[in-house]
Amino acid sequence: MTSPVITLCSLRHIHQEKEAAELKKELEALENGSYVLKEEEMSEKSLKLMASNAKLAYQATHLQRALDAEQTTNFNDGMVNINQRLTEIFLHSISASFPGLKGKLPVSITLNQNEKFGDYQCNSAMPISGVLKAQGTKMAPRQIAELILKNLPSSDLIDSCNIAGPGFINIRLNVSFLKRALSDVLVHGVRTHHSKGECGKVVIDYSSPNIAKEMHVGHLRSTIIGDCIANLFEYFGHEVLRVNHVGDWGTQFGMLIAHLTDMFPNYKEESPPIGDLQAFYKQSKKRFDDDPEFKKRAYSCVVKLQSGDPDFINAWKLICDVSRKEFQVIYDRLGIVNLIERGESFYHNLMPPVIAEIEKQGYVVVEDGRKLVFPEGSQFPLTIVKSDGGFTYDTSDLACIKQRIFDESGANLIYVTDAGQAAHFKAIYSVARKMGWYDPQVTRVEHVAFGVVLGEDRKKFKTRSGETVRLAALLDEGRKRCEEKLKEKGRDKELTPEEFKAAQEAVAYGCIKYADLSHNRINDYVFSFDKMLEDRGNTAAYLLYAYTRIKSIARVAKVSREELKEAASSFYDDDGLPLEHAKELKLARFITRFPEVLQRVCDDLAPHTLCDYLYELATVYTEFYDVCYCVEKDRKTGDVVKIHKHRLLLCDATVAVMDQCFKILGIKPVHKM
Ligand SMILES: NC(=[NH2+])NCCC[C@H](N)C(=O)O
Known part of the structure; x- marks a missing residue:
C-alpha cells in the first residue's frame, strides 16, 4: 500500500505537469501571436490601446485606398497638361536620387523625336552627369538614367520607360490613360486648367490707333494679335481688361482744333462735315507746316485743350467721335468686342x-x-x-x-x-x-x-499709288476675293444666300487673321490674298473646310447627336473611349497635347504655335480618317454595314479642340461651306 504522502506528492506532480504543459502552450501562442487574452486578464489600459489600434488600422486602409485613387488621374481640373505632369514626376525622382542637386537642374521633358521609341523623352541624365562631374563625382549618364527610373514614382500616365543611347529616357504613355482622357473631353468638353495656379488679372493694351489718323495695317496686326492673346488668357481663367490706348492727346489736336474753328466757326451749333478726317488732317497739317502764324495758334490750342477749356474740350470730343465711329466699323467687321477705349487723355x-x-x-x-x-x-x-x-x-x-x-x-x-x-x-x-x-x-x-506688313513686292505695304492702305478697303477686297473663290467652287449654288454670306465673311476675315497669327509675330510678313485664300496648306481656308467636313461626318452617317452623347457617356462610365488602331491612338495623343501647347503659347505669347498645332491636328486627323472608316458600307448596295461610334466620337473630340483653337484665334467657323 502506498503511503498517503506519496499519493499526495504524485497527485501534486500530475497537477504541476498539467500546468507546465498549459504554460508551454501559452508561451508558444505568445511567440506566434495567436494568444488571446481573456477579458478578465486585460487591464483597462490595454483595452484602450486595442481600440485605438483598430481605429488606426481602419484609417490606414482608407489612406491606402485614397493613395491608390490618387494614382488614377481624375479630370476635375479639365484636361491634363501631360508635359507638366511628367516634369513633376521626373523632378520628384531626380530630387530623390540627387538631393544635392535640388534646384540646380530644370527638368525638361520634350516630345519624343521618334514616335517609335516613345511619346515623350527626358534628357536630364546628360546635364546631371555634367553637374556631378563639376562637383567631383563621376557617374555615367546611363547609370544616372537608371537611378532616375528606379526612383520614379508610379503614375497612371506612364506605361513604360526605357533608356536609349547615352542616357535618354523614352517615355511611353499609358493607353488606358489616353482612353480616359479622350472620354473626359467628350463628356465634359475641352477645359484646361491654368498650370500657374493663380490667375492674376491681365491688362492688355492692343489695337490703339491714333485719333484723326488712319488706322493702318500695323494697328490691324496689333488688333488681331492682341485679341488672340486676350482670348487665351480669358480661356485660362484670368480676368482680362482689354484696353484700347488710342492716341487722343497729342499735339496734333492743336492744329486740328485751330483748323476746325477756322473752317467751321459755328461748329458748336452745327456738326461739322469732317467725315473724311484723313483729308481734314492733311489740310491742317499742310497749314501747320506752311504757316508760322497758324502753327503758333495750334500750339496755344493744345495748351487750352490740355488745361481743360470747355470749348476746346468740345471741339476735341467732336473730332474723337468721328474717329471712334470709323474704328468701330472695323472692330465690328472683325468681331472685336470688349475692347474698352482708354486713350492717352485718360x-x-x-x-x-x-x-x-x-x-x-x-x-x-x-x-x-x-x-x-x-x-x-x-x-x-x-x-x-x-x-x-x-x-x-x-x-x-x-x-x-x-x-x-x-x-x-x-x-x-x-x-x-x-x-x-x-x-x-x-x-x-x-x-x-x-x-x-x-x-x-x-x-x-x-x-x-x-514685325512690319510687307506687300508682295516685299516692300512696305502700300496701295499702287503709294498711299497707306485703308483697312476698310482691305477688308472689302478680302470679302470680294473670297466671294469669287467660293463661286468658283460652286458654293453659291449649294448654300442659301445667308449661308453663303456667312461663309464668305468667315473665310475672308478668318484668312486675314490667320495669315497674321500663323507667322512668328517678330518677323515681317508678306500680305498676300492669293496665299491666304488657298485651300491647301496652313491657311484658314483649308482649316475651315477641314472643320466643316469633320463636322458633317456624323450627319452624313445619320447618327444622331443623342446617340453619340449616349455612347460617349457609356464609354465614360466604362474604361474610356475604346482606342485600338495605331492612327486612332496617334490622333488621341495629339489631342491630349492641347493643354501643353496652350501653355507654351501663353509663356511665349506666340500665337503661331497654336496655329501650327491646329494645322498639324488637321493633318493627323486626315491620316486617321484615311485608314479608319467611321462608317462601313456595302460596296455593291451602298448600305451601311457597320458604324464605329468610337471613331465618330474621335471626330467629335477633334472638332471640339478645333473649335477651341478657332475661338482663341478669334476665327468664326461656319457649319456649312
Ligand atoms: N500704351 C501704349 N503706348 N500703347 C500703344 C499705343 C500705340 C500708339 N497709339 C501707336 O499708334 O503707335
Whole structure:
C-alpha cells in the first residue's frame, strides 16, 4: 500500500505537469501571436490601446485606398497638361536620387523625336552627369538614367520607360490613360486648367490707333494679335481688361482744333462735315507746316485743350467721335468686342503726380528746359516734360503703367505694338522697376512686339499709288476675293444666300487673321490674298473646310447627336473611349497635347504655335480618317454595314479642340461651306 504522502506528492506532480504543459502552450501562442487574452486578464489600459489600434488600422486602409485613387488621374481640373505632369514626376525622382542637386537642374521633358521609341523623352541624365562631374563625382549618364527610373514614382500616365543611347529616357504613355482622357473631353468638353495656379488679372493694351489718323495695317496686326492673346488668357481663367490706348492727346489736336474753328466757326451749333478726317488732317497739317502764324495758334490750342477749356474740350470730343465711329466699323467687321477705349487723355491728371514722384527720387535731369529720365541700359532718355511744359507719349506711358499696376491691380501687363516701339517700352519698364512700382518676379510686364506688313513686292505695304492702305478697303477686297473663290467652287449654288454670306465673311476675315497669327509675330510678313485664300496648306481656308467636313461626318452617317452623347457617356462610365488602331491612338495623343501647347503659347505669347498645332491636328486627323472608316458600307448596295461610334466620337473630340483653337484665334467657323 502506498503511503498517503506519496499519493499526495504524485497527485501534486500530475497537477504541476498539467500546468507546465498549459504554460508551454501559452508561451508558444505568445511567440506566434495567436494568444488571446481573456477579458478578465486585460487591464483597462490595454483595452484602450486595442481600440485605438483598430481605429488606426481602419484609417490606414482608407489612406491606402485614397493613395491608390490618387494614382488614377481624375479630370476635375479639365484636361491634363501631360508635359507638366511628367516634369513633376521626373523632378520628384531626380530630387530623390540627387538631393544635392535640388534646384540646380530644370527638368525638361520634350516630345519624343521618334514616335517609335516613345511619346515623350527626358534628357536630364546628360546635364546631371555634367553637374556631378563639376562637383567631383563621376557617374555615367546611363547609370544616372537608371537611378532616375528606379526612383520614379508610379503614375497612371506612364506605361513604360526605357533608356536609349547615352542616357535618354523614352517615355511611353499609358493607353488606358489616353482612353480616359479622350472620354473626359467628350463628356465634359475641352477645359484646361491654368498650370500657374493663380490667375492674376491681365491688362492688355492692343489695337490703339491714333485719333484723326488712319488706322493702318500695323494697328490691324496689333488688333488681331492682341485679341488672340486676350482670348487665351480669358480661356485660362484670368480676368482680362482689354484696353484700347488710342492716341487722343497729342499735339496734333492743336492744329486740328485751330483748323476746325477756322473752317467751321459755328461748329458748336452745327456738326461739322469732317467725315473724311484723313483729308481734314492733311489740310491742317499742310497749314501747320506752311504757316508760322497758324502753327503758333495750334500750339496755344493744345495748351487750352490740355488745361481743360470747355470749348476746346468740345471741339476735341467732336473730332474723337468721328474717329471712334470709323474704328468701330472695323472692330465690328472683325468681331472685336470688349475692347474698352482708354486713350492717352485718360492719364492727363495722373501725369503731374507721377512726374513729382520721379523727381522726388532724384531721377530727373533738366536739360535745355526739358525734364529727362535716363533709364538703366537705355541709350536714350525719356522726356517727361517738354521745354514748353507739355507732356509726351513717354509721360503718359509712365502714368499709364503705374495706373495699371496700382489702380487696376494688373498682375500681367501686356502691350501689343510694332517692334519699332521696343526701345520705348524697355525704357518705360526700366523706370517703373527703378521706381519700385513692380517686381518682375511678381508682375509680368511684356511688350508683345511684331514685325512690319510687307506687300508682295516685299516692300512696305502700300496701295499702287503709294498711299497707306485703308483697312476698310482691305477688308472689302478680302470679302470680294473670297466671294469669287467660293463661286468658283460652286458654293453659291449649294448654300442659301445667308449661308453663303456667312461663309464668305468667315473665310475672308478668318484668312486675314490667320495669315497674321500663323507667322512668328517678330518677323515681317508678306500680305498676300492669293496665299491666304488657298485651300491647301496652313491657311484658314483649308482649316475651315477641314472643320466643316469633320463636322458633317456624323450627319452624313445619320447618327444622331443623342446617340453619340449616349455612347460617349457609356464609354465614360466604362474604361474610356475604346482606342485600338495605331492612327486612332496617334490622333488621341495629339489631342491630349492641347493643354501643353496652350501653355507654351501663353509663356511665349506666340500665337503661331497654336496655329501650327491646329494645322498639324488637321493633318493627323486626315491620316486617321484615311485608314479608319467611321462608317462601313456595302460596296455593291451602298448600305451601311457597320458604324464605329468610337471613331465618330474621335471626330467629335477633334472638332471640339478645333473649335477651341478657332475661338482663341478669334476665327468664326461656319457649319456649312
Ligand atoms: N500704351 C501704349 N503706348 N500703347 C500703344 C499705343 C500705340 C500708339 N497709339 C501707336 O499708334 O503707335
